[in-house]
Amino acid sequence: MGADFVQFSLTPILIGILAAIACALPGNFLILRRQALIGDAISHVVLPGIVVAFLVTGTVAAIPMLLGAGAAALVAVVLIEAIRRLGGIEPGAAMGVVFTALFAGGVLLLEQSDTSRVHLDVEHALMGNLETLIWLRAEGWGSLLDPVALASLPPELPRMAVVAALIAVLTLIFWRPLKLSTFDEGFARAIGLPVSLIGLALVITATVAAVAAFDAVGSIIVIAMFICPPAAARLLTNSLAAQVWWSVALAMLSAILGYVLAGYGPLWLGFSNSVSAAGMIATVSGVILGLACVVGPYRRRVGVAVGA
Amino acid sequence: MPSTLTLAASGGAQTGAGPDPASPLCLRGLTVSYGDKPALFSVDATFPAGAMSAIIGPNGAGKSTLLKAALGLIPTVSGQVTVYGQPVAAARDRIAYVPQRASVDWDFPTTVIDVVLMGRYRKLGLFRRVSRAERALALDALARVGMEGFADRQIGQLSGGQQQRVFLARALAQDADLYVLDEPFAGVDAATERAIIDLLKGLKAQGKSVIAVHHDLATVAGYFDHVFLVNVRAMAEGPVETTFTPAALAQTYGGRLAATHLDQLALTVR
Incomplete structure (x- = not known):
């Protein structure tokens, strides 16, 4: 692997890995809290938020995108609560209605607005543009030490790195309260932990991960990474710490394997075009989850009645 | 029917009185509502220190709600709660809460x-x-509930009774003064029930206070010193011998206890 790899594959793979990890980390806790659907909802709701933010500001800069996505998430939460209370239906159904409707609204907005001069369209929203995040100035591994070449790194890479690092640090710092309030909310409240605040912070963290990753890799990877690596990891271990480490490892594996398979898999099979890296990464994570369901050592525990 | 029944809700002596600083848990005018239905209405209660108290009432009477509201786990509409005379938030180190196992x-x-x-x-x-000392303390708590061999066991592998013992061990590890338990005997085996009650009586002997939501009327007299009868409103409160009477139970449960059941209980009480 030489200059070609550094120029065309290194940065997309790194961005894919960082996006996968940033989503998988909060995904572990969302799954254990039976809130996996929230990750799905957030990644859908991000689209209309980003489109509206673009229409208002005319740029695709990170801060307006984040604010737009955050505002959309807020609107979604209010709508979900309103539908749940006024309609008297269960939260999962309310969530499903709201996020698909908002996502559809985002698609319509996107089609009707003039986004031709920026890279913002439905395909991008779903698949991202991972393959285009290349590092043209790189001339080989030595460029990693060359400040001039480093300055032309795709901005998605440092942005995603900062977000992934931030989420990792937050997970480490708040490990005990997160674990405690996820396992036993009543007890956590009784010893004075701010349980509602912890739950809200977790959702906000997931939103930040979704927005940052959405821009680089699209919503398909985001949805898959919130659920597949943590769910597969749960089947491989009975310890929360090991589960989180496994989810990081499986997220990385999905990103690398998915990128390579998307780029070279079809060629190996005799086709002439490569396929979408985002789609392949998500597919690989799904296959890993499927394998874990079949061979995971702790698969029998899932769904077993208490005391059985 | 004896007419000497003390009915807190009918304007007993304690209504309107200030909180009792010696009481491990003292409620004044506690009101909780789910939607527009009151789950608890203006409940006064003064649980005695160094005693084992049972909270008794029919299903949906607000027993668990009372514990959760008293500990600040759910929002209240109004009312005052003190733990040893302090607000709950200032007394968290003195409280050990054992939630329902199924929660x-x-x-x-x-x-x-x-x-x-x-x-x-x-x-x-x-x-x-x-630290090693913290770990030793946790292992000691496990030993006190007869679970010393289970420290590294996955919690999913435990039976219902073992789960309840682990919850109790967690409460013991808190080293509190007030132990608040929500249906500690629900769905546990007879040996576990025996072990738990012995342990709770041991805590009482050390001067700790125990308050438990309890639903097996047949064991109230054998297990507890003090009862608090509730059905949305506080119905009666006092020592088991004088308060746990067929008349008070009939009032609390309405028509939901068969007359024969009440007669049997009357026998158990005496």
Whole structure:
């Protein structure tokens, strides 16, 4: 692997890995809290938020995108609560209605607005543009030490790195309260932990991960990474710490394997075009989850009645 | 029917009185509502220190709600709660709460010793390492509930009775003065029920206070010193011998207890 790899594959793979990890980390806790659907909802709701933010500001800069996505998430939460209370239906159904409707609204907005001069369209929203995040100035591994070449790194890479690092640090710092309030909310409240605040912070963290990753890799990877690596990891271990480490490892594996398979898999099979890296990464994570369901050592525990 | 019944809700002597600073849990005018229905209405209660108290009432009477509201786990509409004369938030180190066993997911990826160590969170905080002394304390709590061999066991592998013992061990690890238990005997085997009641009586002997939501009327007289009867409103409160009477139960349960059941209970009480 030489200059070609550094120029065309290194940065997309790194961005894919960082996006996968940033989503998988909060995904572990969302799954254990039976809130996996929230990750799905957030990644859908991000689209209309980003489109509206673009229409208002005319740029695709990170801060307006984040604010737009955050505002959309807020609107979604209010709508979900309103539908749940006024309609008297269960939260999962309310969530499903709201996020698909908002996502559809985002698609319509996107089609009707003039986004031709920026890279913002439905395909991008779903698949991202991972393959285009290349590092043209790189001339080989030595460029990693060359400040001039480093300055032309795709901005998605440092942005995603900062977000992934931030989420990792937050997970480490708040490990005990997160674990405690996820396992036993009543007890956590009784010893004075701010349980509602912890739950809200977790959702906000997931939103930040979704927005940052959405821009680089699209919503398909985001949805898959919130659920597949943590769910597969749960089947491989009975310890929360090991589960989180496994989810990081499986997220990385999905990103690398998915990128390579998307780029070279079809060629190996005799086709002439490569396929979408985002789609392949998500597919690989799904296959890993499927394998874990079949061979995971702790698969029998899932769904077993208490005391059985 | 004896007419000497003390009915707190009908304007008993305590209504309107200030909180009792000696009481481990004192409620004044506690009102909780779910939607527009009151779950508890203007409840006064003064649980005695150094005693075992039972909270008794029919299903849906607000027994668990009373515990949760008293500990600040759910929002209240109005009312005042004191723990040893202090607001609950200032007394968290003195309270050990044992939630209903079924309220958590026992498939959670963790071990028995980890759950018991959760009882040490207020001492450990975010970062402090689990010292050998802390671990020894948790293992000792497990030994006191007869679970010393289970420290590294996955919690999903425990039976219902073992789960309840682990929850109790976590409460013991908190080293509190007031133990608040929500249906500690629900769905546990006879041996566990015996072990738990012996342990709770041991706590009482050390001067600790125990308050439990209890639903087996047949064992009230054998297990508890003090009863608090509730059905949305406070119905009666006092020592088991004088308060746990067929008349008070009939009033609390309405028509929901068969007359023969009440007669049997009357026999148990005497």
